[in-house]
Amino acid sequence: MISRKYFHYVFVAMMSMSMALALSFFATISNEGLSAQFVFLWLNATGWGFSIAFPTALAVTPLAMKAAEKLTTTN
Numbered sequence: 455m456i457s458r459k460y461f462h463y464v465f466v467a468m469m470s471m472s473m474a475l476a477l478s479f480f481a482t483i484s485n486e487g488l489s490a491q492f493v494f495l496w497l498n499a500t501g502w503g504f505s506i507a508f509p510t511a512l513a514v515t516p517l518a519m520k521a522a523e524k525l526t527t528t529n
Contacts, residue, residue: 463512470511474503 456464478499486495 462515466511466515467508470507471500471504474500474507478503 479496482492482496482499486492489495
């Protein structure tokens with residue numbers, strides 16, 4: 455198992471990978487359709503997407519959390 459001290463990195467990796475998979479799936483379908491090379495193109499796009507999404511999510515998460523804290527109230 456992975457140490458709890460790495461929770462933030464594991465969480466961000468899982469979220470960014472799931473988003474990269476979903477977004478690249480629909481982008482590949484939209485651009486190429488269900489061609490013979492669909493799986494290769496989709497996984498290639500996912501790899502590129504994750505390489506951008508993971509560091510971006512690491513940088514944006516703290517800012518988004520602070521913004522969400524300011525925009526919400528407790529009742």
